[in-house]
Amino acid sequence: MNVIDYKCPSCGSGMVFDSDTGTLTCRSCGRQDNIEQTSDPLGQRTASANEVHEYHCTSCGAVIVAEAETAATTCSFCGSAVVLGDRLSGKLAPGLVIPFSISKEKATQAFKKWCRNGLLTPNKFMEANRIKGVTGVYVPFWLYELHNKVDVQGHATKVRTYTRGDYRYTETDHYDIYRRLQLDYVGVPVDASERLNDQLMDRLEPFPYNQLKSFKTPYLAGYVAEKYSYTDEELLPRAKNKIRDYIEESISASVKGYTSTHLTNKQIDTRVKNTDYCLIPVWLFQYNFNRKIYTFAMNGPTCKVVGKPPLSKVKISAWFAGVFGVTLLALELISWSMGGGFL
Amino acid sequence: MRRQGALLGLGVILFFLLGHLLLPISFASADAGEKKLIFDKAKLLTEEEYAELNTMANEYAAKRDTDFIILTTNNDLNLDVVLITEKFYDTQAPGYDKPHGNTAILTLDMKNREVYLAGFYKAEKYLDDERLDRIRSKITAEFSEGNYRLGFEKFIKTSYKYMGFEPGVDPDNILFNVGFQVIAALVMGGLVVGIMAARTGGRVTVNRHTYENARTSGVVDREDRFIRTSVTKQKIEKSSSSSGGGGGGGGGTTSGGHSHSGSRGSF
Numbered sequence: 089m090n091v092i093d094y095k096c097p098s099c100g101s102g103m104v105f106d107s108d109t110g111t112l113t114c115r116s117c118g119r120q121d122n123i124e125q126t127s128d129p130l131g132q133r134t135a136s137a138n139e140v141h142e143y144h145c146t147s148c149g150a151v152i153v154a155e156a157e158t159a160a161t162t163c164s165f166c167g168s169a170v171v172l173g174d175r176l177s178g179k180l181a182p183g184l185v186i187p188f189s190i191s192k193e194k195a196t197q198a199f200k201k202w203c204r205n206g207l208l209t210p211n212k213f214m215e216a217n218r219i220k221g222v223t224g225v226y227v228p229f230w231l232y233e234l235h236n237k238v239d240v241q242g243h244a245t246k247v248r249t250y251t252r253g254d255y256r257y258t259e260t261d262h263y264d265i266y267r268r269l270q271l272d273y274v275g276v277p278v279d280a281s282e283r284l285n286d287q288l289m290d291r292l293e294p295f296p297y298n299q300l301k302s303f304k305t306p307y308l309a310g311y312v313a314e315k316y317s318y319t320d321e322e323l324l325p326r327a328k329n330k331i332r333d334y335i336e337e338s339i340s341a342s343v344k345g346y347t348s349t350h351l352t353n354k355q356i357d358t359r360v361k362n363t364d365y366c367l368i369p370v371w372l373f374q375y376n377f378n379r380k381i382y383t384f385a386m387n388g389p390t391c392k393v394v395g396k397p398p399l400s401k402v403k404i405s406a407w408f409a410g411v412f413g414v415t416l417l418a419l420e421l422i423s424w425s426m427g428g429g430f431l
Numbered sequence: 432m433r434r435q436g437a438l439l440g441l442g443v444i445l446f447f448l449l450g451h452l453l454l455p456i457s458f459a460s461a462d463a464g465e466k467k468l469i470f471d472k473a474k475l476l477t478e479e480e481y482a483e484l485n486t487m488a489n490e491y492a493a494k495r496d497t498d499f500i501i502l503t504t505n506n507d508l509n510l511d512v513v514l515i516t517e518k519f520y521d522t523q524a525p526g527y528d529k530p531h532g533n534t535a536i537l538t539l540d541m542k543n544r545e546v547y548l549a550g551f552y553k554a555e556k557y558l559d560d561e562r563l564d565r566i567r568s569k570i571t572a573e574f575s576e577g578n579y580r581l582g583f584e585k586f587i588k589t590s591y592k593y594m595g596f597e598p599g600v601d602p603d604n605i606l607f608n609v610g611f612q613v614i615a616a617l618v619m620g621g622l623v624v625g626i627m628a629a630r631t632g633g634r635v636t637v638n639r640h641t642y643e644n645a646r647t648s649g650v651v652d653r654e655d656r657f658i659r660t661s662v663t664k665q666k667i668e669k670s671s672s673s674s675g676g677g678g679g680g681g682g683g684t685t686s687g688g689h690s691h692s693g694s695r696g697s698f
Contacts, residue, residue: 254666255667262660263658271648272647293636407620415616427596
């Protein structure tokens, strides 16, 4: 049983996850099942990943067209929500999930609103009437808990200057400094999908971890889900890289009060305390504009949109001219008020 | 529509600003009744140069209500250059507004190779000793090299320019420089648009505190050990104002009782 679908116990229609109520809902008879209280049909299974290369829809029997990373999709023939069980079990079993909490319609509305807010985007683009596809995707993320022991040593100075008589004195106090910091980062997210742009995913953060739930397959019903392409070990360097700047900032924040600091020795010992495999909801928008396709991603729960929109040359020029004119006028007024004459 | 209206308005403002910038200064009417402002007794200028300079001096005079006078002399009587200037003012009674009125005079003593700049009334106020020193330091080199016409022209133009600034402010302040203002405005425009364009793709909204477990994170141990103090001392340079070929000397009062500012130097 590699393909899981959700048949309504009352009427036999396909059920999907409803983001508004957070329940498994039957579109035909309106039955709603609480996901956290029902048993997951995935259960305990031993099938290992990538063994099966062809999946058949349990409703209509058609071959399910799915890419190698897909873990949940809808049957392209009958539209039933299907979950590919073997891609979510064993090593590939997610521990946590943030379920979709806003509907496709609301997400599209939020996206259109974002399009209208662009200051440099062409007016035609702002109308947002060429949205080609809206897909709700559960993107695989690794959430790292990283504990860091940081030891730094260095040299710092405090400088005072004062004048006495005809001389200017510069007095420099030299210090040896030492700091030990404990820096624990929890839930550092790194996207484990090969298909999605890392930079795009980084900008989607932060994700609302208070909506984290333990994983159950019905949350995926009706959405697309992917399995991870990289393991937590493979992505550890990226996670470390992400916290590197935070550590540096914390170090410099701990040596305040000096005129200059020069660190001679820095030791950072990073330990991976825990990693969680988590599915995070992202809305993907395909926008057709001027014969080009633009891809935008929206943080499912927070509606934050990322992605490069087209830029209008006219608007860029207008803004440039406007800022130029206002600045020049302001400088003229300043110069005039200082007694320098107007031009 | 509102946006287009605003753009149009901005365009109009820009047009006027640029128009103001590009308007040639010598656009003013060349009146038939030209005053004689160049007194070239040492014959340093050709007929043509003389006519050209005199016209120019008249034009600039009208804009600042001040006569810009150039006086050259072979100084056969070997008088002091300041005295020559004061005598000239008392006897010739120049002035844009009235006899013995607003006047700026450049006197070139070819015998002792000395130059003296003086400002009377409005010019005394707007071209004080310090400003005249600056003008003199800008033009002395031309006289040393024999480019008299150029030196005179520079004197008229620079005096005209400096008189556009209220007394007491630094006329060479970079804020007053139109070129600097235009460049600063261009940089500002580029910066703002650049930041706007960079932000269209979505900003990073997480910082070091987002994932930090505040309860367990922080400075565990610290030590700041004082080692020593080092002291250096530096003599404060007194700014010396004497410039050019051994200049100095300020204003005074003519025997006719007209007070003036001044700057004197050799070339």
